[in-house]
Amino acid sequence: MAINPIMMTNTDLVNSKIDLDTIDVSNLNRQFLFRKEHVGKSKALVAKESAQAFNPDANIIAHHGNIMVPEYGVDFFKKFNVVMNALDNRAARNHVNRMCLAADVPLIESGTAGYLGQVDVIKKGKTECYECQPKAAQKTFPGCTIRNTPSEPIHCIVWAKHLFNQLFGEDDPDQEVSPDTEDPEAAGDAGQSALSAEAEKDVAGGIKRKSTRVWSQEIGYDPAKLFNKFFRDDVKYLLSMENLWKKRRPPVAQDWNEVCQHSTETSLESESGLQDQRIWSMSECALMFGKSISQLKADLAARGDGGMLVWDKDDEAAMNFVTATANIRAHIYGIVTKSRFEIKSMAGNIIPAIATTNAIIAALIVMEGLKILSGNFEKCRNVFLTRQPNFRKRLLVPCTLNPPNPKCYVCCEKPEVVVKLNPKHVTVKILEDKILKGGLNMVAPDVEVDDGKGTILISSEEGETDDNHDKPLATFNIGDGTRLKCDDFLQAYEVVITIKEVEKLENEAEFEIVGDLESLLDQVAEKTDEQKKAESKNGVVAMEDEDVVMETTPTAGTKRKASQEIVSTPKKPRHDDDVIVL
Structure with missing residues (x-):
C-alpha cells in the first residue's frame, strides 16, 4: 500500500488518507499494515493507527468515505501540497485527476500488477494528466457470444455473473442470459422454431413473458427448475438454431435429476483445505448451484426491503454460485472447467498482488513526493518497475516527464x-x-x-x-x-x-x-526515446483495470485516480485502493 508517506517525521506536515473500503482477508497478503484482527474495519482508520505505531508524532487524519462526493471538493484539495494515488478503478482515477487539475495540486499516480509497477508524476500545465493518453476500453464480449456461443471460460463466467444479477441483483436487460434470438450468425433460423413442446409445458414456458427475477421469485428459487430452465430448455432451444452449429461443437443439454443422481453432501466437504484449488465434478457443481441459491435467497430475504444483492467476489455464496454456474455452462459447451480460485481471479479481474512490489512502489512514491515538497519538481521522474533487467541491468527505469497533450479533452485550454x-x-x-x-x-x-x-x-x-x-x-x-x-x-x-x-x-x-x-491515439507513439526504451526493452506490459467492486476514495486533499498502467500506453495497473494526500 502507498501508505509510507504518512510516516514522515515532519511534525508540521498534515497527512490525510481517504478510503471507502473495509479490510478483507484477501488484503492481508499484499501489505504490511493490516492484520487478521483488522478484517471488517475501515482501511483508512487502521492504516492511520498502524502508521502512528511507527511514528506517534505523525499528524494523520483518516477519512472513511467516498472521494467522489461534494465534501471532498476543489477547496478541500487546495489544502494540500501533493496528492498520492493508489486506486483500483478508472472512474476514481479520472475524478481525482480532474480535481487535482482544478486545484492545481501535483498528483503522484501509482500502480502495481504482479512484479510490475509504475509511478507517474502529474502537474497541471507541465506534464501529461492521467487522461492525456487514451485508455484501452474495458474488455467486453458480444452479447450473442455470451448468450449463445461461448468458446472460452471467461464467456461462461460473464454469463454466470449476469445470471446472478438477473436472479438476485439488478434485472438489467443488457445482461440478459436467455438465448439471443436475433443472433446474426443464426441467419434467419433464430426464432423460426418456437420453444419445443417439452420446454413449453415445463416451467420455462412462461419465462419469456416475464422477467427472470419475477419468474424465479414465483417458483421460490427452486434449484431444480432454475437448472432445467437455463441448462436444459434454453440449450435445447439454442440447438434448434441449426446454423449456429454447422461449424462448431453443439452444446449438450443437462437435466437436474440426471446430473444430481450421484451427488452427495460429503463430496464438497472432502479435502476442504484444497477446496479452492480443486475442480468440482458436474454433480458437485449442481449441488453447489442448489446450496448457493438457497443461501442467496436467504440473504435476499434478510434484507427485508425488497432490494437486491450486489455481486462480490469475496462473498462466499455469490462466488460459489458463479463458480458452479460457469462450470456447468462450460461443461455443456465442451469448454475446460476451472477451480474456484481461478474463476475468482477472472470474475474479479484480479491481478496477483505482491507485497514486495507494493513496498517498492510505495518507496518510489515517497521519493517523488519529497522532491515536490522540497521544491525540486524538475528532478521528478516517471519510474517503471520491470520484470526483467533492461540493457543497463536495471529493474527500475526512470523516464523524463512528458509534456501535456495539446489535444487532451481534460487538461487542454478548451476541451x-x-x-x-x-x-x-x-x-x-x-x-x-x-x-x-x-x-x-x-x-x-x-x-x-x-x-x-x-x-x-x-x-x-x-x-x-x-x-x-x-x-x-x-x-x-x-x-x-x-x-x-x-x-x-x-x-x-x-x-x-x-x-x-x-x-x-x-x-x-x-x-x-x-x-x-x-x-489522441496518434500521440501514443510520440514519446521520448527514453520512455520508448523503458517500454520496449524492459518487459513493461499494459494491464487491465480491475472491475470496480467498491469505490475507493483519495485521502484528504486529493481527488485523483490512482494506479496508472504499467505501460505508458493507456492502461493502468492496479495498486491498492487508497489515496494519500500530504
Whole structure:
C-alpha cells in the first residue's frame, strides 16, 4: 500500500488518507499494515493507527468515505501540497485527476500488477494528466457470444455473473442470459422454431413473458427448475438454431435429476483445505448451484426491503454460485472447467498482488513526493518497475516527464469532443449515463443546448430534468452540428460536445466518441526515446483495470485516480485502493 508517506517525521506536515473500503482477508497478503484482527474495519482508520505505531508524532487524519462526493471538493484539495494515488478503478482515477487539475495540486499516480509497477508524476500545465493518453476500453464480449456461443471460460463466467444479477441483483436487460434470438450468425433460423413442446409445458414456458427475477421469485428459487430452465430448455432451444452449429461443437443439454443422481453432501466437504484449488465434478457443481441459491435467497430475504444483492467476489455464496454456474455452462459447451480460485481471479479481474512490489512502489512514491515538497519538481521522474533487467541491468527505469497533450479533452485550454449518434434513438438518459458519465467520466453533469435559448437538457439538481430522461435527443432539435455545453461543478470541469448525426454505427453501437479523443491515439507513439526504451526493452506490459467492486476514495486533499498502467500506453495497473494526500 502507498501508505509510507504518512510516516514522515515532519511534525508540521498534515497527512490525510481517504478510503471507502473495509479490510478483507484477501488484503492481508499484499501489505504490511493490516492484520487478521483488522478484517471488517475501515482501511483508512487502521492504516492511520498502524502508521502512528511507527511514528506517534505523525499528524494523520483518516477519512472513511467516498472521494467522489461534494465534501471532498476543489477547496478541500487546495489544502494540500501533493496528492498520492493508489486506486483500483478508472472512474476514481479520472475524478481525482480532474480535481487535482482544478486545484492545481501535483498528483503522484501509482500502480502495481504482479512484479510490475509504475509511478507517474502529474502537474497541471507541465506534464501529461492521467487522461492525456487514451485508455484501452474495458474488455467486453458480444452479447450473442455470451448468450449463445461461448468458446472460452471467461464467456461462461460473464454469463454466470449476469445470471446472478438477473436472479438476485439488478434485472438489467443488457445482461440478459436467455438465448439471443436475433443472433446474426443464426441467419434467419433464430426464432423460426418456437420453444419445443417439452420446454413449453415445463416451467420455462412462461419465462419469456416475464422477467427472470419475477419468474424465479414465483417458483421460490427452486434449484431444480432454475437448472432445467437455463441448462436444459434454453440449450435445447439454442440447438434448434441449426446454423449456429454447422461449424462448431453443439452444446449438450443437462437435466437436474440426471446430473444430481450421484451427488452427495460429503463430496464438497472432502479435502476442504484444497477446496479452492480443486475442480468440482458436474454433480458437485449442481449441488453447489442448489446450496448457493438457497443461501442467496436467504440473504435476499434478510434484507427485508425488497432490494437486491450486489455481486462480490469475496462473498462466499455469490462466488460459489458463479463458480458452479460457469462450470456447468462450460461443461455443456465442451469448454475446460476451472477451480474456484481461478474463476475468482477472472470474475474479479484480479491481478496477483505482491507485497514486495507494493513496498517498492510505495518507496518510489515517497521519493517523488519529497522532491515536490522540497521544491525540486524538475528532478521528478516517471519510474517503471520491470520484470526483467533492461540493457543497463536495471529493474527500475526512470523516464523524463512528458509534456501535456495539446489535444487532451481534460487538461487542454478548451476541451471539445465529437460524438456520433442517432438523435432519434439516443435518449437524454443514455447521454447522461453512458456518454457523459461512462464515456467522459463526469460525475454530476449539467448540460445546456447551445441553441441561443439556453435549453437545459440535464441538471445535476435532483428531479429537475427527470421528465427529459426517456425523450430522444431529436425532441430538443438536437441534430448534426448541435453543440452541447457540459460541465461538472464537482470536478470543476467543462467540455463542449459536437453532435455528428449518423443513421447507424458499426456493431449496432449507440454512440461513438471521436474527434479529439480519436486524435489522441496518434500521440501514443510520440514519446521520448527514453520512455520508448523503458517500454520496449524492459518487459513493461499494459494491464487491465480491475472491475470496480467498491469505490475507493483519495485521502484528504486529493481527488485523483490512482494506479496508472504499467505501460505508458493507456492502461493502468492496479495498486491498492487508497489515496494519500500530504
